[in-house]
Amino acid sequence: MNRPMIELRRVHRFFGDTRAVDDVSFEIPAGEVFGYIGPNGAGKTTSMRILATLDVPTYGDAFVDGFSVVNDPDRVRRRLGFMPDYYGTYANVNCTEYLDFFARAYGLIGRERAKSLKYVMDFTGLDGLAEKPIRGLSKGMKQRLCLGRAMIHDPSVLILDEPAAGLDPRARIELRRMIRSLASDGKAILISSHILTELDEMCDRVGILEQGTLLATGSVADMQDGMRATPQVGDPSMTEIHARVLNTGASLGHWLADRDGISHVVVDGEIVRFTYAGDRQAEAALLREMVLAEFPVVEFAARTKSLEDVFLHVTQGVVQ
Amino acid sequence: MSAGDVTYSENQNGDDASGKLLYQLEQKLERIGERLNPILVKEVRQALKSRMFVIVFALMLIFGWAWSIFGVLLVLSPGVYYNPGGPTMLCGYFFVLAVPLIVAVPLMAFWSLAGERDDGTFELVSITSLTARQIVTGKLGSAIVQMIVFSSALSPCIAFTYLLRGIDIITVFWVLGWTVLISILLSFFAICFATISRSVMWQVFLSVVLVLAFLIAGFSWSSVVVQTLFYGSLPVETGEFWVMNLFVMMMYLSFCLLFTLAAAGKLSFPSDNRSTKIRYAMIIQQLLWVGWMIALALQERDPGVFLVFASCAGFYWLVMGALLSGESPQLSPRARRDLPQSFLGRMVGTWFNPGSGTGYIFAVTSFLGFILVTAFFEITIAVGDGINWSRSRGFDNRLMFAGLAWAYLTTYLGIGRLILLFLRRFYQLGIVASLLVQVILLVLGILLSASAQVLVNGFQNNDYTALQLGNWAWTLAEASDSRGRLPLEVPILIFASAGVVFFVNVCLSLPEIKAVREATPDRVIEEEKELHPERFTEKGGPANPWSDDPSPGSGAEKPSSPEG
Numbered sequence: 032m033n034r035p036m037i038e039l040r041r042v043h044r045f046f047g048d049t050r051a052v053d054d055v056s057f058e059i060p061a062g063e064v065f066g067y068i069g070p071n072g073a074g075k076t077t078s079m080r081i082l083a084t085l086d087v088p089t090y091g092d093a094f095v096d097g098f099s100v101v102n103d104p105d106r107v108r109r110r111l112g113f114m115p116d117y118y119g120t121y122a123n124v125n126c127t128e129y130l131d132f133f134a135r136a137y138g139l140i141g142r143e144r145a146k147s148l149k150y151v152m153d154f155t156g157l158d159g160l161a162e163k164p165i166r167g168l169s170k171g172m173k174q175r176l177c178l179g180r181a182m183i184h185d186p187s188v189l190i191l192d193e194p195a196a197g198l199d200p201r202a203r204i205e206l207r208r209m210i211r212s213l214a215s216d217g218k219a220i221l222i223s224s225h226i227l228t229e230l231d232e233m234c235d236r237v238g239i240l241e242q243g244t245l246l247a248t249g250s251v252a253d254m255q256d257g258m259r260a261t262p263q264v265g266d267p268s269m270t271e272i273h274a275r276v277l278n279t280g281a282s283l284g285h286w287l288a289d290r291d292g293i294s295h296v297v298v299d300g301e302i303v304r305f306t307y308a309g310d311r312q313a314e315a316a317l318l319r320e321m322v323l324a325e326f327p328v329v330e331f332a333a334r335t336k337s338l339e340d341v342f343l344h345v346t347q348g349v350v351q
Numbered sequence: 352m353s354a355g356d357v358t359y360s361e362n363q364n365g366d367d368a369s370g371k372l373l374y375q376l377e378q379k380l381e382r383i384g385e386r387l388n389p390i391l392v393k394e395v396r397q398a399l400k401s402r403m404f405v406i407v408f409a410l411m412l413i414f415g416w417a418w419s420i421f422g423v424l425l426v427l428s429p430g431v432y433y434n435p436g437g438p439t440m441l442c443g444y445f446f447v448l449a450v451p452l453i454v455a456v457p458l459m460a461f462w463s464l465a466g467e468r469d470d471g472t473f474e475l476v477s478i479t480s481l482t483a484r485q486i487v488t489g490k491l492g493s494a495i496v497q498m499i500v501f502s503s504a505l506s507p508c509i510a511f512t513y514l515l516r517g518i519d520i521i522t523v524f525w526v527l528g529w530t531v532l533i534s535i536l537l538s539f540f541a542i543c544f545a546t547i548s549r550s551v552m553w554q555v556f557l558s559v560v561l562v563l564a565f566l567i568a569g570f571s572w573s574s575v576v577v578q579t580l581f582y583g584s585l586p587v588e589t590g591e592f593w594v595m596n597l598f599v600m601m602m603y604l605s606f607c608l609l610f611t612l613a614a615a616g617k618l619s620f621p622s623d624n625r626s627t628k629i630r631y632a633m634i635i636q637q638l639l640w641v642g643w644m645i646a647l648a649l650q651e652r653d654p655g656v657f658l659v660f661a662s663c664a665g666f667y668w669l670v671m672g673a674l675l676s677g678e679s680p681q682l683s684p685r686a687r688r689d690l691p692q693s694f695l696g697r698m699v700g701t702w703f704n705p706g707s708g709t710g711y712i713f714a715v716t717s718f719l720g721f722i723l724v725t726a727f728f729e730i731t732i733a734v735g736d737g738i739n740w741s742r743s744r745g746f747d748n749r750l751m752f753a754g755l756a757w758a759y760l761t762t763y764l765g766i767g768r769l770i771l772l773f774l775r776r777f778y779q780l781g782i783v784a785s786l787l788v789q790v791i792l793l794v795l796g797i798l799l800s801a802s803a804q805v806l807v808n809g810f811q812n813n814d815y816t817a818l819q820l821g822n823w824a825w826t827l828a829e830a831s832d833s834r835g836r837l838p839l840e841v842p843i844l845i846f847a848s849a850g851v852v853f854f855v856n857v858c859l860s861l862p863e864i865k866a867v868r869e870a871t872p873d874r875v876i877e878e879e880k881e882l883h884p885e886r887f888t889e890k891g892g893p894a895n896p897w898s899d900d901p902s903p904g905s906g907a908e909k910p911s912s913p914e915g
């Protein structure tokens with residue numbers, strides 16, 4: 032049966048006049064990491080809380096493994112791990128006790144609990160800190176602990192709200208590795224972040240949210256491709272191309288300026304930037320002509336959009 | 352894992368019998384430990400490490416020791432043979448214990464839950480497999496553990512009082528036992544309070560209210576204890592004493608049940624059925640109340656008993672009715688899955704369905720039921736005694752009182768509910784708001800009537816007049832007074848308004864009454880079949896008019912029966 036593990040069906044959530052989530056729908060199959068991007072106040076946390084059964088939608092419904100978060104939250108909770116954007120730790124408790132408590136709370140008993148405790152400690156690299164009081168943990172360690180808590184009952188769905196916030200570069204790479212490995216175990220993972228390069232490498236698909244509406248979804252590559260032909264200025268059907276030629280930048284500039292379909296030529300030493308109205312075939316033809324005209328071309332690239340560009344392009348920077 | 356299992360048990364087989372016994376004991380303890388409420392385990396771990404607990408515990412010990420030294424001096428003093436020192440000593444220890452038990456422990460229970468709701472850990476706990484009831488009982492369990500720690504620390508001292516003159520073991524146990532029980536009830540109450548609001552401002556306000564309530568409870572109980580210890584003794588040899596204790600104990604337990612269900616209901620997820628079980632608990636309380644009323648009336652042969660019990664019941668249904676009619680009028684699809692379906696089931700069960708309208712009707716009819724039962728028994732008892740009941744002392748007054756009480760309840764609750772329904776169009780209001788509306792309404796009823804009378808008659812004439820129609824307090828007092836004379840139009844108007852308000856409310860509740868069962872989603876049935884295949888094998892039970900459809904899947908909409 033091909034049931035998506037996570038499904039949002041026309042979810043709305045209003046707080047008074049604020050439309051925090053406004054008609055959002057998407058699906059995440061098992062084994063996929065879905066990145067959730069959006070400016071502050073876009074409604075990421077709100078929609079994740081709805082999925083985690085901590086809030087209810089004003090209209091619409093969301094499903095985890097086919098169960099409604101509104102009507103069967105108890106069943107949803109069994110298969111869902113949620114890591115909120117706060118730590119939620121207790122005073123006077125150490126790491127093992129903390130994880131042990133949640134393991135018990137998820138109904139794990141005896142050896143099963145010991146096993147999952149050990150697995151989670153290993154996985155998150157907390158084994159060295161087992162007896163350390165939580166208050167003394169660094170931010171990154173707390174983050175790990177919270178990820179550990181979210182996965183203690185081996186849920187098939189993970190909802191992670193900004194898990195990379197406050198992590199150093201090494202810890203981020205580590206986190207990325209952990210998340211990929213969880214996804215390869217067949218878990219569906221929804222992850223939100225502001226650090227776009229982060230999601231770039233981690234996610235199979237991303238969704239861009241602003242003011243509660245989902246503006247675009249798709250794989251990272253698709254998105255970059257789809258956005259390829261849109262320079263910051265001017266006609267959005269143009270491609271921004273960047274070429275480097277040995278010593279002959281200025282003459283290439285003149286050569287290009289005379290051709291059709293080329294505009295905005297900027298020469299910067301060896302580097303020439305310009306916009307070109309043509310598809311990929313036309314780009315290849317142009318390159319061939321440049322080489323035939325004996326320009327020593329060493330680089331020729333249509334500037335691909337980073338996820339950051341996509342983000343800036345799609346969103347408008349309106350803060351609710 | 353399984354390999355480790357086998358070698359372990361083989362090792363055990365080799366051991367001698369005592370080792371085996373120890374091993375079994377250990378296994379059993381471990382299994383109990385596994386089954387303990389996780390919240391309890393965590394809370395106890397936390398509480399025993401918390402500074403608050405340590406400080407309170409240390410203070411209690413210091414005061415306990417100080418009092419003991421005083422006691423030893425008392426014993427050594429020559430007067431001890433003439434002055435019974437027991438009560439004095441016990442009273443001192445009682446106060447040393449009462450402060451942590453009646454104030455500190457319930458307050459810590461409040462802050463423990465309120466704090467978790469505030470810092471977000473509660474959310475994390477609430478999405479685990481723990482039920483709301485487990486969370487509440489876990490919190491309470493930890494409060495009880497703390498009580499046990501406090502009491503056992505002081506128990507040697509208390510044992511010492513028994514060695515002194517003037518105190519018997521039953522008194523010692525009675526005083527301490529009820530102190531602990533009161534502490535438990537207050538902790539229940541505190542936990543209920545903590546579920547009311549998440550905002551810090553509210554929590555500070557609520558904890559002030561709680562501290563006041565604890566102090567009042569503490570002072571009242573202390574005065575009872577002081578009274579018993581110094582100015583009287585427990586009438587332990589009379590049966591009445593034990594019956595009275597039994598009565599209080601049963602009411603106590605029923606309130607514990609009610610508080611647990613209420614707090615758990617408040618903490619459970621929004622689409623859950625939060626109300627039906629609470630309503631069952633209320634019916635249980637009502638039955639207990641009726642039972643004890645009849646028992647007391649039979650023994651005392653005093654019809655005044657009925658008046659007292661009916662007043663309490665009226666107050667009870669006023670509070671409960673205000674809370675129940677504050678429920679949301681929308682039935683969630685989840686709650687609809689378990690609605691009664693058969694004709695009889697719907698007729699009786701509909702009033703137990705969650706919802707504002709059913710709540711109102713439930714409260715009003717329950718109180719009516721109480722009054723009818725009361726009247727029936729009063730007549731039966733009077734007839735049994737060979738008294739012409741219709742002429743028995745004050746029967747008319749009591750009947751008028753009960754009828755008017757019911758009419759006032761119906762009117763005020765109904766108007767309060769209408770106001771709340773109106774306000775809900777603009778604001779999100781919960782059940783506490785409903786209670787507030789009711790209180791304001793009741794106070795307004797008195798104030799407006801009083802001012803109307805002053806406006807019309809000035810300050811000179813302060814006799815009861817028909818202008819006091821809205822003044823429920825005075826009207827009821829007048830009705831129960833055998834010398835009072837109610838103008839005839841007063842009861843007529845009150846009953847008429849009750850009828851109108853009731854009718855309007857019932858009409859507005861029709862959507863709730865007509866709600867029918869909704870089919871359980873296929874996905875849920877699918878999982879249920881995986882988890883509990885045995886429930887799906889048996890087919891078809893004996894046909895009875897109450898039975899709902901046996902298989903959860905086929906519970907599709909049936910045409911709604913046109914009752915109500």
Ligand SMILES: Nc1ncnc2c1ncn2[C@@H]1O[C@H](COP(=O)(O)OP(=O)(O)OP(=O)(O)O)[C@@H](O)[C@H]1O
Pocket residue numbers: 046049050051069070071072073074075076077078351
């Ligand atoms: N409990 C609430 N009451 C009122 N408004 C709320 C509440 N929760 C969220 N909002 C509003 O809903 C909108 C979305 O908030 P949300 O926290 O989901 O954004 P976000 O995408 O997670 O932002 P960030 O990136 O800053 O975490 C915001 O405008 C916020 O003010």
Ligand SMILES: [Mg+2]
Pocket residue numbers: 075076077116192
């Ligand atoms: Mg957020």
